[in-house]
Amino acid sequence: MADEQLNQVKIQKTNIVHGNKQPIAVDVHRTKHDKNEKISEKEAGMGETNTEAKKDEKRKQTKAPQRTEASVYGRSLKISLKQSKAVGKFIKNKKIEDAIKDLNQVLLKKRAVPMSGEIAHRRGNIMSGKYPINTSNEFIRLLKTLSSNSTMHGLDLDKTIIYEVIPNKAPDQLHRFGSRKFKRTHITIKAKELKK
Known part of the structure; x- marks a missing residue:
């Protein structure tokens, strides 16, 4: 039972x-006899597995679309929105390596970032400018990430330029007891490979 x-x-x-x-x-x-019959049926049905193998080959042959741009996003960075806009204009339409070199010059205070407003004159052929240290550090970090992203997507770094820098205001964060606000900024940087 x-x-x-x-x-x-x-x-x-x-x-x-x-x-x-x-x-x-x-x-x-x-029974053992039934198992042997099933094995012989599998051997006879090898044509089916060949068609499956052909389908797999066709899938492998279809290529993923070639990427022509790379991007990086920085969220709630501890930098000023006004300085981010100025640095964005400063590095736009440059190669990634050149932008990193220029921002390193800003860190050493050998080159100023052009800024609008009532700001004093600086050395060089600019009307007025500043040396935004924290903003330059964050942008260098993002540009290094952008460089590795573009190599990951198969872009040639010699032909890749920064074509879009978008700084946006992030939500303010309050200091202790709510008396002061911290500045926060979202940054989006996009680079694309030029076709020559």
Whole structure:
């Protein structure tokens, strides 16, 4: 009695419901002869596996679309929005390596970032400017990430330029006791490969 119940449970577990909602009953008691027949059927059905292999080859042959641009996003960075706009204009339409070199010059205070407003004159052929240290550090970090992203996408760094820098105001964060606000900025930098 117990053996019959176990066999019924095994049959219920092996019933498979297919897309046509028809349960298929599988016989639990198999003989060696039946197993040998199934093996010979599999060997005879090798043509089916060949068609599956051809489908896999076709899938491998389809190429992913070539990427022509790379981007990097900085969220809630501890930098000023006004200085971010100025640095964005400063590095736009430059190669990534050149932009990093120029920002390193800003860190050493050898080159000023042009800024508008009532700001004093600086050395060089600019009307007025500043040396935004924190903003330059954050931009250098983002540009290094952008460089690695563009090499990951297969872009040539010699032909890749920064074509878009978007600084946006992030939500303000309050200081302790709510008396002061921190400045926060979102930055998006995009680079694309020029076709020559």
